[in-house]
Amino acid sequence: MGDKIYLSTGELAKMLGVTKQTVIYYDNIGLISPAKRGEKEYRQYTLEQADELDSILTFRNIGVSIKVLKEYLSERNAKRCIEMLKHQKEKVDKEIQKLDRIRKKIESRAKLLEKVVEVKDLKKVEFVYHEQEVYMIEECKEADEKSHMQSFTALCNHSKQLGIDFENPICNIIRKKDLATGAYEKTAHFGIKIPDDFQDANIERFIKPSGTYAFTYHQGSYETMNLTYERLIAHIKKHGYEVCGNAYETDLLSTLTSLDRNEYLKLIAIQVCKN
Structure with a gap:
């Protein structure tokens, strides 16, 4: 009952809804490496690492760069996490403003052309x-x-x-x-x-x-x-x-x-x- 459960690369990828290549890539760049390697050097991950990778994927989905993630994971704590999230929010807000300007430009040009063709x-x-x-x-x-x-x-x-x-x-x-x-x-x-x-x-x-x-x-x-x-x-x-x-x-x-x-x-x- 006390034996630790390990997941293969494929099992971990399926659990988190990503490809095996993504899991292997994150290992190759040193973002998250397997807890151990079994026969034929097959990667094996713990359930705790599944939770860690899920958090990494969440950060990547909101635009946090690989470089910033590496720095954060090496010295992770709540304060640094808050700082990283606030910084990312500022970037997202700027992107939203940019997209809003683009949307207005599209709407303005479309309305102008609609009037012209009439x-x-x-x-x-x-x-x-x-x-x-x-x-x-x-x-x-x-x-x-x-x-x-x-x-x-x-x-x-x-x-x-x-x-x-x-x-x-x-x-x-x-x-x-x-x-x-x-x-x-x-x-x-x-x-x-x-x-x-x-x-x-x-x-x-x-x-x-x-x-x-x-x-x-x-x-x-x-x-x-x-x-x-x-x-x-x-x-x-x-x-x-x-x-x-x-x-x-x-x-x-x-x-x-x-x-x-x-x-x-x-x-x-x-x-x-x-x-």
Whole structure:
């Protein structure tokens, strides 16, 4: 009756719902070794070790690394266990925050695309009042395509670092003076909307003022954008308005959603005032 019960590698693995290879791996790296070896060097584990391995598997399932586990098991006690669990909780909380941002980004992009595919008349112009918005911006100092891409990438990376890239897509901002001369391709800044109370002293802010904006869509390649601008500005004048602010271009359908450049879609908004 007093004989100790031993479990083979297979029996231990079956009891804990893991593979034999997992048990052997943990032995090979020195995490938990068999109590003794029987004939032909077969591993034999005690029931106490089954309980220990179950605890190790629990720690691994919550993300504790092999290195941290080894250090803990060599000098295990309740205080160190509490410290290890608290540290792991902090890591899990950060991961949850990261996943929540990803979820919001997915939801935001899906809702945007759902609205886009429901649009029936892409040439329709609407005049809509909008409240003031705050943007984080990156200046486009040069007009060439390479410089534009560098500015765009810089803003993308900065917004990701700050965790504000999920709410809104990046837009191109074209100055009023460039609209007046027909330089519609001349992006002054790339911008992304941020909360009004966002606290970060290291970002350059840009205020998109409240007021009435004329909205329309551009479908097709970027090379034909001037035609859409001419149509939009002509509509603005026809309805007794004049351009009194900047233009804001937002990609809705681009390389991510279409292989055909003729299916690319941008939303263009220009601030207007009554004559």
